[in-house]
Amino acid sequence: MTGEGIAVILVAMDEEAAPFVERADEVSRPTRIGGAEHRGIVLGGRTHVLVRTGIGMVNGAHAAAGAIARYGEGVHLVSAGSAGGLAKGVQVGDVVVSDSLVNVGADARAFGYALGQVPGMPVAYDGDAQLRGALLGARGELTVREGAIGSGERFVTSELAEQLRGDFPHLLAVDMESAAIAQVAHNHGTRFVSVRAVSDLCAPDGTEFLTHIDDAADRSAQLVVRALSAL
Numbered sequence: 001m002t003g004e005g006i007a008v009i010l011v012a013m014d015e016e017a018a019p020f021v022e023r024a025d026e027v028s029r030p031t032r033i034g035g036a037e038h039r040g041i042v043l044g045g046r047t048h049v050l051v052r053t054g055i056g057m058v059n060g061a062h063a064a065a066g067a068i069a070r071y072g073e074g075v076h077l078v079s080a081g082s083a084g085g086l087a088k089g090v091q092v093g094d095v096v097v098s099d100s101l102v103n104v105g106a107d108a109r110a111f112g113y114a115l116g117q118v119p120g121m122p123v124a125y126d127g128d129a130q131l132r133g134a135l136l137g138a139r140g141e142l143t144v145r146e147g148a149i150g151s152g153e154r155f156v157t158s159e160l161a162e163q164l165r166g167d168f169p170h171l172l173a174v175d176m177e178s179a180a181i182a183q184v185a186h187n188h189g190t191r192f193v194s195v196r197a198v199s200d201l202c203a204p205d206g207t208e209f210l211t212h213i214d215d216a217a218d219r220s221a222q223l224v225v226r227a228l229s230a231l
Contacts, residue, residue, distance in 0.1 A: 007048040007076045007228055008067045009041075012055045012177055015213050016081035019221035020050050033070065036063035044229045049075075053177060057105075057153055060177030064184040073188045076131060076231065079181050080224050082209070082216040083149065083173035083196035084156045086164060090198055092212055095142050095223050096173045097135045098127040098149045098194035101182040104164055104174065105152040115167055116150070118183065124148070125182035128191040131231070135195060138226035142219060147172035149194050151179035155209075161202035173198060195220050 011017045020041060021027055027050075028040035036059070037052040049071060053063035064077060083096060090096075102116040102124045109115055117123045136146060150171045154160060164174065178194035185192035199216035200208035 005074065005076065005231065006071055007078055007231070008051060008071060009048060009078045009080050009224060010051045010053050010060065010063055010067070010177070010181060011081045012053055012060070013081065014052065016217040016220070017050060017052050019218040020225070023221065023225050033066040034062055035059060036066055038067070038070070043225055046228065048228065056176050057151060057180035061180040061184050064181040068184070068188050068190055073190050075190060076128070077181060077185050077190055077192040078131070078224055079178040079192070079194040079196070080220045081175070081196060082199035082213055082220070083175040084161070084200050084202045084209070085172070085198035086150070086156070086161060086174050086202060087147070087172045090145065090172055090201070091143070092198050092201060092208070093143065093215065093219060095144045095195065095197045095219050096149060097132055097144060097146050098178065099132060099146050100124040100126055100148045101179040101194060102148065102150050102168060102171070103152065103179040103183070104150040104168060121183060122186065125179065125186050125192070127193040131191055131193040134227040134230040135193065135223055137230060138223055140226065142223055144223065145172055149178050149196060150174045151176060155206065156202045158202055158204045195224050
């Protein structure tokens with residue numbers, strides 16, 4: 001399956017894939033590309049692709065590159081699922097649509113780059129304007145915020161959150177995949193946006209995340225599915 005305008009929805013975990021599968025009219029048998037699991041899903045009469053990437057920056061980037069190689073550079077990449085809320089005022093249950101993404105683990109300031117900038121890459125990766133517009137227009141009763149998302153290899157708890165708020169005061173939320181997927185999309189000229197619902201507020205441990213992951217995944221999926229009908 002290839003074609004312009006197909007949405008490739010990338011999620012890290014089974015919990016984040018489940019609400020898309022539940023909403024689909026049809027779901028194909030899974031196919032593996034490396035560690036990523038690909039399934040065709042029919043939503044609103046149109047076929048898209050759901051990819052469970054695995055957790056982390058490398059898994060996210062690998063899955064995005066595999067999807068582009070298989071389905072073409074004209075697809076729409078959407079990073080969906082959960083995130084930790086970072087900015088003041090962000091609440092559990094809010095959905096963040098990325099206007100920009102930054103790799104919070106990148107630090108090449110010794111060579112004149114900005115904090116968060118991978119050498120040779122932009123300071124941040126813009127979320128696609130058309131995809132953002134469709135998502136914001138589909139918000140309905142959901143609380144949807146448009147802003148910056150950061151990504152890194154560490155699950156963000158309270159101690160790291162304080163550091164990130166100082167280093168990247170503009171970030172609304174943090175996850176472990178989206179900026180890596182955004183870099184792959186940038187390199188291929190592929191449209192990309194991240195849609196992450198807040199599952200936790202970077203608490204001292206992972207208890208809050210485990211409590212709210214299912215609801216966060218459902219809210220992210222709800223917004224993505226609504227928006228796909230407008231594309």
